Amino acid sequence: MSDENTGQIVPDGMDRRGFLHCLAWAGTGVLWTVSGGVLSSARLGEAAETPTAGSFSFAQISDTHIGFKGAANPEAMATLGESIARINALTPAPEFLIHTGDISHAQKPGAFDAVTEALKGAKAGKVFYTPGENDVFEDGGKEYLGRYGVGPSHTGWQSFDYKGVHFIGLVNVLNYKAGGLGSLGTEQIEWLEKDVAGLSSSTPIVVFAHVPLWAVYPKWGWTTADAGQGLGYLKRFGSVTVLNGHIHQVMQKVEGNITFHSALSTAFPQPKPGMAEGPGPLKVPADQLRGMLGVRQVNYVQGQGRLAVVESPLA
Amino acid sequence: MAAPAPAKPLVEIKHHKYVPDTLTVPVGTKVTWINRDDDVHTVISTAEKFRSRGMDTDEQFSQTFTTPGTYEYFCTLHPLMKAKVIVK
Numbered sequence: 224m225s226d227e228n229t230g231q232i233v234p235d236g237m238d239r240r241g242f243l244h245c246l247a248w249a250g251t252g253v254l255w256t257v258s259g260g261v262l263s264s265a266r267l268g269e270a271a272e273t274p275t276a277g278s279f280s281f282a283q284i285s286d287t288h289i290g291f292k293g294a295a296n297p298e299a300m301a302t303l304g305e306s307i308a309r310i311n312a313l314t315p316a317p318e319f320l321i322h323t324g325d326i327s328h329a330q331k332p333g334a335f336d337a338v339t340e341a342l343k344g345a346k347a348g349k350v351f352y353t354p355g356e357n358d359v360f361e362d363g364g365k366e367y368l369g370r371y372g373v374g375p376s377h378t379g380w381q382s383f384d385y386k387g388v389h390f391i392g393l394v395n396v397l398n399y400k401a402g403g404l405g406s407l408g409t410e411q412i413e414w415l416e417k418d419v420a421g422l423s424s425s426t427p428i429v430v431f432a433h434v435p436l437w438a439v440y441p442k443w444g445w446t447t448a449d450a451g452q453g454l455g456y457l458k459r460f461g462s463v464t465v466l467n468g469h470i471h472q473v474m475q476k477v478e479g480n481i482t483f484h485s486a487l488s489t490a491f492p493q494p495k496p497g498m499a500e501g502p503g504p505l506k507v508p509a510d511q512l513r514g515m516l517g518v519r520q521v522n523y524v525q526g527q528g529r530l531a532v533v534e535s536p537l538a
Numbered sequence: 539m540a541a542p543a544p545a546k547p548l549v550e551i552k553h554h555k556y557v558p559d560t561l562t563v564p565v566g567t568k569v570t571w572i573n574r575d576d577d578v579h580t581v582i583s584t585a586e587k588f589r590s591r592g593m594d595t596d597e598q599f600s601q602t603f604t605t606p607g608t609y610e611y612f613c614t615l616h617p618l619m620k621a622k623v624i625v626k
Binding site for chain 1: 553554555575576577578580584591592594595610611612614615616617618620
């Protein structure tokens with residue numbers, strides 16, 4: 224794999240100093256640090272200044288895998304609780320939450336209820352969901368769509384506007400075929416084309432999905448077969464931020480005006496691409512686990528090009 | 539094709555692979571799959587002839603094959619995982 228996939232966040236049209244200044248402005252009261260290419264934050268205990276109108280923050284949570292009992296973390300419910308505490312400590316407070324799938328571990332009974340209930344404790348308003356393969360494989364999405372189904376014909380894909388930013392939730396875990404990869408499918412791609420057709424190219428776009436929409440590691444299924452076709456309709460936009468889960472690790476890639484960000488899980492880490500015999504839960508020493516789990520804050524500053532993505536590990 | 543070796547009718551799922559990925563058995567054999575991964579896997583017939591539920595660590599699924607043929611299957615959580623049972 225190329226270094227590009229693990230590269231640092233590259234701000235668009237700003238040097239690093241300008242970028243950090245922008246971050247500091249967006250989150251007064253937060254100490255910003257860069258460690259290993261990943262931006263982390265720690266609260267200073269100061270009150271945040273009133274954000275400028277039109278600027279806002281939201282949080283991403285991913286791969287909660289409730290029902291997982293494996294050695295990599297038998298306490299997935301406890302680390303979900305810690306993750307919600309992290310969300311509640313974010314400054315500025317997120318205005319909503321996006322869950323990028325694998326809510327449940329293999330649709331274990333009671334898992335959806337447990338996560339829905341737990342997230343009521345997150346001080347982040349509404350929660351937007353998109354499914355992971357663990358949430359839909361047993362019944363083709365029947366239970367998931369019954370609970371969270373949104374968008375045209377209850378398909379699970381959706382879009383909404385928030386303070387001038389256009390959000391698009393895509394589903395790339397349904398209709399898996401033997402020997403194949405996750406895909407968006409013709410119907411969803413046609414919907415996406417229509418969904419953005421009337422938008423000005425200066426509209427900031429945020430896309431969220433479960434499986435990466437870029438080729439992280441196809442050999443492990445860490446890509447989406449027809450993502451290029453779907454994202455082709457977003458190339459004309461000046462700022463496109465793509466958020467995903469599935470691979471349980473932070474990774475970034477920049478392609479033109481599209482920036483891809485893969486998120487941490489709240490349940491267990493996975494190996495780096497190709498660094499194990501296969502993907503799957505990675506058992507690490509207990510004192511390292513919480514450094515590999517966490518949530519993410521995304522800050523939109525009106526008038527700035529690119530959204531700032533800040534990782535917030537549990538430890 | 540060589541005569542089928544007397545195979546133990548067991549398929550282990552490990553590191554996101556079915557081992558062996560081709561199992562040849564006589565008609566009437568009950569084949570068992572066991573999941574050795576910490577990920578959940580499934581055994582789903584591509585032609586919809588049989589279907590396991592999600593199998594967690596060390597859980598098993600069995601299917602008895604009464605008709606000769608080649609039965610391809612895959613994992614609906616990790617579709618790159620595919621294998622087959624040949625029944626003679």
